[in-house]
Amino acid sequence: MIQKPLSDLFNSMNHGKYDFADFMQGRIDENYKVFSRNTSGNLRKIFRPNKKLKAYHTFLNLFLFEYLPINKEVVFSYRKGFSVYHAVSKHSSSKYFFQTDISSFFASINRELIKKTILAGKSACPVADVEDSIERILDLVCIEDTLPVGLPASAPISNATLYAFDNDLEEYCKRLDIIYTRYSDDIVISSQSKKAIESIGREIQDRLISCASDKLLLNSKKSKNFQIGGKVKILGMMILPNGKITIDSKLKSEMEVRLYFYINNREKFLDYTDNDEQRALGRITGFLNYANSIDQEYLNKLRKKFGATIIDTLLHRPLT
Secondary structure, three states: OOOEOHHHHHHHHHOOOOOHHHHHHOOOHHHEEEEEEEEOOEEEEEEEEOHHHHHHHHHHHHHOHHHOOOOOOOEOOOOOOOOHHHHHHOOOOOOEEEEEEEOOHHHHOEHHHHHHHHHHHHHHOOEOOHHHHHHHHHHHHOEOOEOOOOOOOHHHHHHHHOHHHHHHHHHHHHHOOOEEEEEOOEEEEEEOOOHHHOOHHHHHHHHHHHHOOOOOOEOHHHOEEEEEOEOOEEOOEEEOOOOOEEEOHHHHHHHHHHHHHHHHOHHHHHHOOOOOHHHHHHHHHHHHHHHHHHOHHHHHHHHHHHOHHHHHHHHOOOOO
């Protein structure tokens, strides 16, 4: 790979639309807005970039962050052509499961860890002078010393920061015939042996600290063991006793009610989203695309129940 100075790559991509001097020295705090979102009872800050900051992040993604190494055998988040389905499907033949997530994942990824990750992977990217520009790059992607939720570069960075951890945990799991996958902050472990994963939570936590950061802590409230025979629900999907993966029954019921009202009672249909028709339609379209990628058999049942024309029209409606 031929590496070039950051300035050359920036100017060749933007053709004068944005100024490299501003990219390197301009104020950043003027280029995003902060919103609050209640997620599972927790108030989270969401950062929304303006057009310029989004362009800066897109540039950094294309020439730096998307080149950083990740373990593609176990990590399926924020990758083109992959979805949460791929993180779940690897476990479809297992009998025993452990699921957990990392508390405040993005907020726990700090400037120091991001810097370490970038410098460790710099030889794989086309930027020749990463070290010379590293502090400014960190300024552009960090807010208050952490990785913000909502900015374009945050997703690929979050994948790369756990590269050493993913490799170490995968190696450990392979020795014990355990399957490991990760989707962003969600970690799924499974095995044919109950004993093999009895203490896996401790192994995961120890490796997070030793391979990444002592700020990355497992969420004990969301850590659980379960097995085939009971309800095996992983990342919003169900693994049936025969190994088939389908959509959670609660989500199916909710969406079938919405479809019924969409066809038969438009007023009640709009009540679901405070009379925002585009939002209501977008929710159904998103669900149908989700179903299309996971369970074609169930999608065909919806066609029979509500009409193929209606389902396919909604399915192919542009997502907004």
